[in-house]
Amino acid sequence: MNKSKLKKLIDKRHRLIPGAAHTYSKGDDQFPANAPKVIIKGAGAYVWDENGKKYLDWCMGLRSVSLGHCYKKVNDAVSRQMKEGTNFGRPHAIEFELADYLIKVLPATQMVKFAKNGSTVTTAAIKLARAHTGRKYIAFCKDHPFFSYDDWFIGTTACDSGVPEEIRKLTLCFRYNDISTLEKLFNDYRNKIACVIMEAATSEPPRDNFLKSVQNLCHANRAVFILDEMITGFRWGLGGAQKYFGIKPDLSTYGKGIANGYSLAVLAGRRDIMELGGIIQKKSPKVFLISTTHGAETISLAAGMATIEEMKNKRVTDHFWKMGKLLQNGLQKLIAKRGIENHVKVFGFPPNLSMGFFDKKGESSALIRTVFLQEIVSRNILFQGYFAVSFSHKRKEISDTLKVFDQALSKLAVAISDDKLEKELIGPTVKGVFQKYN
Ligand SMILES: Cc1ncc(COP(=O)(O)O)c(C=O)c1O
Incomplete structure (x- = not known):
């Protein structure tokens, strides 16, 4: 130009x-x-x-x-894929190849679903948790800066313009390293909290077994434990912060760092929850999970495969x-x-x-x-x-x-x-x- x-x-x-x-x-x-x-x-x-x-x-x-x-290896994989096409009317084989690969690489992962942005997968995790539990409230860690541009999160910030009060009221918050604030939420909203969403650690390290306590509290209250690994995933190790801290979330979300800047985010987790968005299970109503035109565009998936392989090979x-x-x-x-x-x-x-x-x-x-x-x-x-x-x-x-x-x-x-x-x-x-x- x-x-x-x-x-x-x-x-x-x-x-x-x-x-x-x-x-x-x-x-x-x-x-x-x-x-x-x-x-x-x-x-x-x-x-x-x-x-x-x-x-x-x-x-x-x-x-x-x-x-x-x-980065040459990623761009080479991208240009190879470009020559075979970007988007089709049925799934491309690379969707299954990358899914199979990620399920082997990521801890606590039995199924995955791809998207283009982190906000899409955190919101999808919330939706699945609500469907799985039949509950409507969400608890998120207030000390962590960002989870999604969608209403359930952005409505809790000063930028709540355009978000109805009814939606805002459904999101509750607790403090990092203060398990009593989460215990209080579970007491005040007994059997009403669908999930807890947080990062494993941002500026402050967890103290007094905080992450395990959150996990235990979620399980004791039959709420879904969602770990947002957008920043820690593919950075702290291929197993992310959950492997580092030895915790096992029910659902995890990944985005940054998977595909060297190409647009790829991943929702990952337990089969019984993820399957609610499938078309095989007959027991529960189908969750209309992530379903977008560009969700599995092949270029980003090829970039993802190449990035993760390079990360593995070169430590x-x-x-x-x-x-x-x-x-x-x-x-x-x-x-x-x-x-x-x-x-x-x-x-x-x-x-x-x-x-x-x-x-x-x-x-x-x-x-x-x-x-x-x-x-x-x-x-x-x-x-x-x-x-x-x-x-x-x-x-x-x-x-x-x-x-x-x-x-x-x-x-x-x-x-x-x-x-x-x-x-x-x-x-x-x-x-x-x-x-x-x-
Ligand atoms: C922890 C965390 N979760 C979710 C998101 C949302 O990701 P995206 O910007 O890809 O929608 C971000 C983005 O900064 C993030 O840092």
Whole structure:
């Protein structure tokens, strides 16, 4: 595309697409003013913006690109599949091939169903749980940021516009590492809760056997235990966080990282629950489970097969842990060196690290975050607060990152101690995605 056409499109982007992006977390309000407006291409751990500027990428397609941009083995599998066709009037053989493969790879999985997005599979898990139990309430972990853009979840956030009150009332919440909050829900809504949905761990590790207690509580109350492995699956190990923590959910949901950025999400779990969406069982009414035109488009399935095989053969998840650990140790040392441990923190497990920014009172600070992100972007790193380490992030990328972060932390430390954060701002502060008004 020529430069003047590109500039015109960028200028009118908010008139073309609401939010000028297809995920709110990619939006202009999520990045500092000096961030690229668009990405033109990617290769390995790098991306290029509208001006041809190259960035080391830590966003990696919202964590979906786990091997690297334009990874050859995956793209070769995709182009082989392209030559055989993308979509047909009956299932393609690759649907069964990938399903069979995943059932062998994923723990606690007797059946799978494919989709294009994570939201589709978490919502499908909720629907199955309601059908299986004949109950309508859902309990989700309030400390975990996102499960779906569908009404059952988004209606619980500040962005509840368009969601009827009746739907919102059916979703209840409990707190991570506080089993009493879930016990209370099961007591207050006795025999009314269909399922519990949560991630295994985000920034905080589970304490006091929390995950096993959730699992036991679900079973004692005959509720379905759904583990959302969108971020942890295919990252903490091929068995995800459930294998790491030794838990056995009834249903699991996967999305990011399965197909190196191609669009593939998976609902996985117990046969007796999954089969409700089948056409063989006769005992229960059929659940109209995921049924979409593009659900099993062959290109993404081929990408999924190739990605998982590469992950297995090259022990890619070990690489995530190793690189993540280097990053975690390096960052903690840098933060301590600048004496700003109260303002900047590194959270999470090595394959899924993130950074938090806090003011003097210990409250999350958009101002500090923005000043820091500005500094990072100006030094050619695309970073939004989390590290989506991929197989293309090697020692060089880690050491380049630590050098840049050292410079940015040094500048931030001075701005904090001189009380000059506001002066450093070159545009509006970044926002959270759940804003009632823009
Ligand atoms: C834990 C978790 N669950 C579900 C989703 C929804 O996935 P998708 O954006 O593919 O609909 C996300 C997306 O960020 C997520 O992080």
